[in-house]
Amino acid sequence: MAMKRVASSAVQSLFSSSSTFTRNLHASSEKKKIVGVFYKGNEYAKLNPNFVGCVEGALGIREWLESQGHQYIVTDDKEGPDSELEKHIPDLHVLISTPFHPAYVTAERIKKAKNLELLLTAGIGSDHIDLKAAAAAGLTVAEVTGSNVVSVAEDELMRILILMRNFLPGYHQAVNGEWNVAGIAHRAYDLEGKTIGTVGAGRIGKLLLQRLKPFNCNLLYFDRLRMDPELEKEIGAKFEEELDAMLPKCDVIVINTPLTEQTRGLFDKNRIAKCKKGVLIVNNARGAIMDTQAIADACSSGHVAGYSGDVWFPQPAPKDHPWRYMPNHAMTPHISGTTIDAQLRYAAGVKDMLDRHFRGEAFPEQNYIVKEGQLASQYR
Amino acid sequence: MAMKRVASSAVQSLFSSSSTFTRNLHASSEKKKIVGVFYKGNEYAKLNPNFVGCVEGALGIREWLESQGHQYIVTDDKEGPDSELEKHIPDLHVLISTPFHPAYVTAERIKKAKNLELLLTAGIGSDHIDLKAAAAAGLTVAEVTGSNVVSVAEDELMRILILMRNFLPGYHQAVNGEWNVAGIAHRAYDLEGKTIGTVGAGRIGKLLLQRLKPFNCNLLYFDRLRMDPELEKEIGAKFEEELDAMLPKCDVIVINTPLTEQTRGLFDKNRIAKCKKGVLIVNNARGAIMDTQAIADACSSGHVAGYSGDVWFPQPAPKDHPWRYMPNHAMTPHISGTTIDAQLRYAAGVKDMLDRHFRGEAFPEQNYIVKEGQLASQYR
Numbered sequence: 001m002a003m004k005r006v007a008s009s010a011v012q013s014l015f016s017s018s019s020t021f022t023r024n025l026h027a028s029s030e031k032k033k034i035v036g037v038f039y040k041g042n043e044y045a046k047l048n049p050n051f052v053g054c055v056e057g058a059l060g061i062r063e064w065l066e067s068q069g070h071q072y073i074v075t076d077d078k079e080g081p082d083s084e085l086e087k088h089i090p091d092l093h094v095l096i097s098t099p100f101h102p103a104y105v106t107a108e109r110i111k112k113a114k115n116l117e118l119l120l121t122a123g124i125g126s127d128h129i130d131l132k133a134a135a136a137a138g139l140t141v142a143e144v145t146g147s148n149v150v151s152v153a154e155d156e157l158m159r160i161l162i163l164m165r166n167f168l169p170g171y172h173q174a175v176n177g178e179w180n181v182a183g184i185a186h187r188a189y190d191l192e193g194k195t196i197g198t199v200g201a202g203r204i205g206k207l208l209l210q211r212l213k214p215f216n217c218n219l220l221y222f223d224r225l226r227m228d229p230e231l232e233k234e235i236g237a238k239f240e241e242e243l244d245a246m247l248p249k250c251d252v253i254v255i256n257t258p259l260t261e262q263t264r265g266l267f268d269k270n271r272i273a274k275c276k277k278g279v280l281i282v283n284n285a286r287g288a289i290m291d292t293q294a295i296a297d298a299c300s301s302g303h304v305a306g307y308s309g310d311v312w313f314p315q316p317a318p319k320d321h322p323w324r325y326m327p328n329h330a331m332t333p334h335i336s337g338t339t340i341d342a343q344l345r346y347a348a349g350v351k352d353m354l355d356r357h358f359r360g361e362a363f364p365e366q367n368y369i370v371k372e373g374q375l376a377s378q379y380r
Numbered sequence: 381m382a383m384k385r386v387a388s389s390a391v392q393s394l395f396s397s398s399s400t401f402t403r404n405l406h407a408s409s410e411k412k413k414i415v416g417v418f419y420k421g422n423e424y425a426k427l428n429p430n431f432v433g434c435v436e437g438a439l440g441i442r443e444w445l446e447s448q449g450h451q452y453i454v455t456d457d458k459e460g461p462d463s464e465l466e467k468h469i470p471d472l473h474v475l476i477s478t479p480f481h482p483a484y485v486t487a488e489r490i491k492k493a494k495n496l497e498l499l500l501t502a503g504i505g506s507d508h509i510d511l512k513a514a515a516a517a518g519l520t521v522a523e524v525t526g527s528n529v530v531s532v533a534e535d536e537l538m539r540i541l542i543l544m545r546n547f548l549p550g551y552h553q554a555v556n557g558e559w560n561v562a563g564i565a566h567r568a569y570d571l572e573g574k575t576i577g578t579v580g581a582g583r584i585g586k587l588l589l590q591r592l593k594p595f596n597c598n599l600l601y602f603d604r605l606r607m608d609p610e611l612e613k614e615i616g617a618k619f620e621e622e623l624d625a626m627l628p629k630c631d632v633i634v635i636n637t638p639l640t641e642q643t644r645g646l647f648d649k650n651r652i653a654k655c656k657k658g659v660l661i662v663n664n665a666r667g668a669i670m671d672t673q674a675i676a677d678a679c680s681s682g683h684v685a686g687y688s689g690d691v692w693f694p695q696p697a698p699k700d701h702p703w704r705y706m707p708n709h710a711m712t713p714h715i716s717g718t719t720i721d722a723q724l725r726y727a728a729g730v731k732d733m734l735d736r737h738f739r740g741e742a743f744p745e746q747n748y749i750v751k752e753g754q755l756a757s758q759y760r
Contacts, residue, residue: 044566051566100561151570154595155545161538162547165719170690170712171548174704179696179713181480186424186431190531190721214591215534310550316559324554332550333559339545341570 031069032093033115034354037085037103038122040076053098053343059122061351068358078103094118094357096350100334102128102315110137118357119370122346123148123337126369127259127286131379134370141370142363144349146203148337152284153207155310155336160212160252162330163280163306164191187305192216197250199243199266200257200285201227208254209235222246244274252280255309259286260379269294272304283309284336287317296322299329310336412473413495414445414734416454417465417483418502433478433723439502441731448738458483474498474737476730480714482508482695490517498737499750502726503528503717506749507639507666511759514750521750522743524729526583528717532664533587535690535716540592540632542710543660543686544571567685572596577630579623579646580637580665581607588634589615602626624654632660635689639666640759649674652684663689664716667697676702679709690716 041054052060058074065072073092077084078101085103089112097103098121105119110133119129121143134141162168166188173180194217198205201221209219219237226232226239240246247253253275257263267281268291275281281304283290292313298304308330312321315334323331353363368376421434432440438454445452453472457464458481465483469492477483478501485499490513499509501523514521542548546568553560574597578585581601589599599617606612606619620626627633633655637643647661648671655661661684663670672693678684688710692701695714703711733743748756 039561039565041562041566042560044562048566051562053565054562100565150572154541154571158538158541158545158547161534161541165535165538165716167538167542167712168551170715171710173713174697174709174711177699177704180422181419181713181715181718182421182424182431182434184713184715185419185433185480185718185720185723186421186428188715188719190719191534192530192721211594213594317554319557324557329554330551331554332547333553333561333564335550335561335564335568336545338561338565339568339570340565341572343565 031071032358033071033073033088033091034065034094034096035085035088035092036072036074036096036122037078037101038074038076038098039101048340050340050344052347053100053122053338057343059096059347059350061347061354064351065354076101089113091115094120094354096120096122097128098122098338099125099128100338105129105134107133110134110139118142120350120353122350123342125258125286131370131375135373135375138373139370140368140372142353142367143369144346144353145364145366147346147349148339148342149203149207151339151342152204152336153211156204156208156254156282156284157211159282159284159308159330160196160254160280161191163282163308163328164189164194164252168330194218194251195220195249196252196254197222197240197246198254198256200255201237202256205254205256206231206235208256209237220246220249244271247271247274248276250276250279252282255281255283255285255289257285257289258378259288263289265289265291267291267295269297272298275304277303278305280304280306281308283307284311287311287313287315292322296326299326306330310334411449411451412738413451413453413468413471414474414476415465415468415472416452416476417458417481418454418456418478419481420456428720430720430724432727433480433502433718437723439476439727439730441727441734444731445734456481469493471495474500474734476500476502477508478502478718479505479508480695480718485509485514487513490514490519498522500730500733502730503722505638505666511750511755515753515755518753519750520748520752522733522747523749524726524733525744525746527726527729528719528722529583529587531719531722532584532716533591536584536588536634536662536664537591539662539664539688539710540576540634540660541571543662543688543708544569544574544632548710574598574631575600575629576632576634577602577620577626578634578636580635581617582636585634585636586611586615588636589617600626600629624651627651627654628656630656630659632662635661635663635665635669637665637669638758639668643669645669645671647671647675649677652678655684657683658685660684660686661688663687664691667691667693667695672702676706679706686710690714
């Protein structure tokens with residue numbers, strides 16, 4: 001299989017537009033070994049028949065896979081040499097994982113995985129995978145593009161409101177038997193009239209801007225590419241060419257950019273200092289876009305008046321992660337893209353791609369991150 | 381002054397459209413005693429120069445009032461025979477209060493307040509006032525209509541998202557050093573595609589519906605009056621003629637109706653039973669629209685899957701109020717209408733009405749709840 005990979009990669013570079021060829025190459029009646037790494041449902045697994053995103057739910061595809069003779073192993077045990085995942089690395093064909101409980105696919109694991117053909121993200125994002133190593137090995141990496149963009153955008157708007165309106169101190173009073181309106185109201189604001197800037201205006205960023213429109217805010221976006229003028233007008237957001245020129249204007253900054261070598265640590269001490277004093281930051285993109293300690297320090301000093309997000313580095317966040325304890329945060333574990341609605345969508349997307357893979361058919365083009373050894377353009 | 385009140389009331393019923401007459405009647409160079417009842421700012425009072433809604437901030441009108449020779453007493457001490465408010469009842473001319481820390485103006489207090497002319501709500505709502513008694517005494521009762529409708533509508537949308545997306549269990553995990561995605565995800569949903577019904581579609585209800593529009597929900601509203609068809613189309617909400625016919629359709633019910641004798645206890649055990657199992661309820665209107673225990677019981681049984689609001693009965697909510705301790709709530713003290721932005725607006729509105737009152741000029745018509753003894757139409 002390692003040979004086939006190399007062949008595929010080499011041939012692909014010669015015939016990269018030949019989908020017929022790709023199809024024939026992959027068409028196979030082989031029985032595959034598929035491993036899924038998901039978060040455990042435990043006592044919650046049985047509470048909702050649509051809870052397909054957990055180990056127990058297994059994306060709802062076990063019966064379908066096994067009826068075709070494939071082997072389907074599902075686990076949450078993903079770290080270290082004695083983990084269940086590690087045990088199956090040498091002979092698995094397909095590895096499915098999620099950003100919520102990522103199976104980190106290192107160059108070393110790829111080297112060990114002699115049968116590996118396909119890495120699927122149930123959801124969006126592939127920064128848990130060493131993409132260069134995957135490409136060099138001729139693998140295909142794909143996600144269910146679009147499967148949870150609405151889920152994440154809704155969640156971002158919720159977090160903006162939670163910070164702007166100072167919800168949590170009020171909630172704490174309610175449960176603690178207190179009543180002190182001043183303790184909340186002295187730093188609670190309307191969203192109306194404020195300036196919101198998104199760093200990145202891809203699918204999620206655009207959905208957020210559309211949902212923000214009726215709030216009568218001043219909407220800004222920074223991105224590599226300017227939107228189509230028609231869409232820009234419809235959304236009502238202003239393009240900013242320079243990130244560092246946008247930041248000081250913003251009452252709220254939302255991160256909507258993938259984690260790449262360019263965005264890793266983008267918000268370090270210096271860049272945070274360029275933000276307005278009292279800025280609110282929402283980050284459902286990736287934790288490593290932030291310098292962890294710089295954010296914690298800025299929350300402690302009050303330069304950042306509130307920080308909310310569902311992404312951390314690493315994940316699961318250790319018990320002593322400073323974001324758990326910094327003031328004025330509204331953090332959660334990584335959940336915004338794994339609502340029940342999102343689970344049903346990304347489970348369907350994974351099933352569709354497996355089906356196509358077994359039949360030797362191409363995936364929807366936008367799902368590819370690495371297509372038989374070739375990095376998709378936005379990852380180059 | 382009591383005589384003047386009666387005269388005003390009687391004359392008003394004869395000349396109710398004569399604003400010239402009203403003006404002359406009120407024009408006066410008398411020095412007034414004005415009492416404001418607000419929540420205390422305490423250690424928070426000095427943290428924000430725009431925090432005008434607290435006792436210390438005193439709506440930012442002290443200098444202006446005193447420069448005209450008026451007396452201005454401000455307190456948060458409002459309950460019982462020995463309270464600061466009670467001491468001033470016999471000779472105050474104007475009483476200003478807020479829904480967030482309401483001075484309850486009973487028939488008994490009105491009887492004792494021989495000089496009372498005007499009751500102003502800094503904010504919206506007047507259910508802390510016995511309106512029949514106020515009308516019978518020929519008083520004027522007014523609010524700053526519109527001053528915080530945006531604030532409340534934004535807050536409602538935040539609460540819908542907090543419940544729908546199951547935010548609080550995730551937040552608790554973050555602060556408690558835990559990481560259990562399943563504990564959140566098994567009952568987290570997208571708002572998209574769900575059915576949201578508002579009970580009442582006045583100013584706040586309409587603003588909420590407008591903000592919900594880009595979320596691609598199924599929007600319903602129940603009200604006494606159907607919206608203008610143009611506006612209904614723009615907002616994209618469907619009119620429901622019968623409350624009890626709308627309720628079983630809703631995944632989320634939002635209360636946007638004033639507290640009147642018709643709406644007091646509207647959501648009792650029987651009506652809650654008519655809602656869909658697993659319904660989410662958001663109530664920023666008034667606590668007494670709900671049967672307190674019936675809501676707590678329905679949250680405990682799971683029939684109501686989440687309840688969030690900032691209104692309670694009574695206020696401040698006692699330490700043992702069952703809503704503090706019921707499962708799946710996202711309660712806060714009464715704060716949605718007292719953001720800094722809202723405070724600045726309602727402080728300006730109160731100042732404007734005081735100014736008009738001193739000059740004997742009429743208020744903006746929509747502000748009146750009782751106009752010199754006559755109840756505004758929606759309160760009759």
